[in-house]
Amino acid sequence: MSYVIASSPIVAAVASDLTSLGSTISAANAAAATATTRMAAAAADEVSTAIAMLFSRHAQAYQQLSAQAAVFHDQFVQNLNVAAGSYTAAEAANVTPLQMLLDMVNAPTLALVGRPLIGNGANGAPGNGANGADGGILIGNGGAGGSGAIGGGNGGAGGAGGLFFGHGGAGGAGGNTSAGNGGAGGAGGSGGLFFGAGGAGGIGGKGGAASSGGAGGTGGAGGFFGGIGGDGGAGGIGGSARGGAGGAGGAGGLLFGFGGAGGTGGFATGSGGTGGAGGDGGLLFGAGGAGGAGGDGIGVTGTGGDGGAGGRAFLLGDGGAGGNAGLGATNGRVGTGGIGGLLGLNGLDGLL
Incomplete structure (x- = not known):
C-alpha cells in the first residue's frame, strides 16, 4: 500500500x-x-x-x-x-x-497542579519577562520565556520538559535600554526527567552608553538519563562600563549527555564581558561543553573579557575547550580547558 x-x-x-x-x-x-x-x-x-x-x-x-x-x-x-x-x-x-x-x-x-498531563507548555508573553510554562507531566516541551520589558527588564525563564520526555524551553532575551544596565536573559528550562535537552539561555539586553550589558541566561540541564545541556546565552552589549557576562552552559544528563557551551561575553567600549563556563558532561558518558569567548573591549582603553572555562567530563568523554580571550587595548585571559574523563582527554585552553 x-x-x-x-x-x-x-x-x-x-x-x-x-x-x-x-x-x-x-x-x-x-x-x-x-x-x-x-x-x-x-x-x-x-x-x-x-x-x-x-x-x-x-x-x-x-x-x-x-x-x-x-x-x-x-x-x-x-x-x-x-x-x-x-x-x-x-x-x-x-x-x-x-x-x-x-x-x-x-x-x-x-x-x-496547574500543569497538563500531556502537551507542550505555553510560551511566556513577550515584553514582560513572563516565564514559560512547564511541559506536560508525562510528555511535552517547556514553553519559551518571554522577552524582558524595554528599559532593562529581565527575560523570563523557560519551562521544564515533561517527566518522561520533553525539551526545556529557551530563556527569554533581556530587555534593551538607553539608560542603565541591560536586562538579564532568562534561564533555559531543564530537560525531561528521563530524556530531554535543556533549553538555551536567553541573550542579555543592551545597556546604555555609560552602563553594562545584561548577563546571558544559564542553559538548562539535560534530562536525568540522557540529554544535552542547553547553551548559555550571550552577554548583552555594554557601554563604557562592561559587556554582559555570557551565561553558563547547562550540564548534560546526569548519566549520559554533553554539556552545553558557555555564552559569549558581550562587547563594550569599556571592558568586554566574561565568557560563560561550559556545562559538565554526564557521569557515564558525555563531553564537557566549550567555554564561551570573552567579549572585546572596543574602546581606546578597552579591556577584553576573560574566556570561560571548559566543562568537565567524568568517565567517558573529553573536557570542553576553554573560551578565547576577548581583545582590547588590554587583552583578557584565556579560558582553561575542562578536565577530561577517566577515558578521555583534557580540553584545550582558549586562544589569545
Whole structure:
C-alpha cells in the first residue's frame, strides 16, 4: 500500500501560483491575437495574400486551442482549491475530537497542579519577562520565556520538559535600554526527567552608553538519563562600563549527555564581558561543553573579557575547550580547558 501526505497550505499556494501563471499566459495571448490573426499581405499579389491567410488561420487555430487550454487550466485550479479546502476540513474534523479527548485527560492535572498531563507548555508573553510554562507531566516541551520589558527588564525563564520526555524551553532575551544596565536573559528550562535537552539561555539586553550589558541566561540541564545541556546565552552589549557576562552552559544528563557551551561575553567600549563556563558532561558518558569567548573591549582603553572555562567530563568523554580571550587595548585571559574523563582527554585552553 502506498501512502500520500498532503499539506493543505502547500496545495493552496500551488493553486495561487497557477492562477497567476494562467493570467500571465492569457494576457500574452490576447496581446498577440491582433497582430497574428489579421496579418496583412506583404504585397498585392496572390502568393503574398495566400501566405498571409495561411499564417492568420494558424494564429486563429492557436487562439482557439489557447481558449480551450485556459478553460482546462481554470478547472484544474478550481479542483486544487476544492481539494485544499477538503483536506483542511478533514484535518479540522480529526483534530477536534482528539483535542477534546486531550482536554479531558489534562483537566484533572490542570486543576490539581496547574500543569497538563500531556502537551507542550505555553510560551511566556513577550515584553514582560513572563516565564514559560512547564511541559506536560508525562510528555511535552517547556514553553519559551518571554522577552524582558524595554528599559532593562529581565527575560523570563523557560519551562521544564515533561517527566518522561520533553525539551526545556529557551530563556527569554533581556530587555534593551538607553539608560542603565541591560536586562538579564532568562534561564533555559531543564530537560525531561528521563530524556530531554535543556533549553538555551536567553541573550542579555543592551545597556546604555555609560552602563553594562545584561548577563546571558544559564542553559538548562539535560534530562536525568540522557540529554544535552542547553547553551548559555550571550552577554548583552555594554557601554563604557562592561559587556554582559555570557551565561553558563547547562550540564548534560546526569548519566549520559554533553554539556552545553558557555555564552559569549558581550562587547563594550569599556571592558568586554566574561565568557560563560561550559556545562559538565554526564557521569557515564558525555563531553564537557566549550567555554564561551570573552567579549572585546572596543574602546581606546578597552579591556577584553576573560574566556570561560571548559566543562568537565567524568568517565567517558573529553573536557570542553576553554573560551578565547576577548581583545582590547588590554587583552583578557584565556579560558582553561575542562578536565577530561577517566577515558578521555583534557580540553584545550582558549586562544589569545
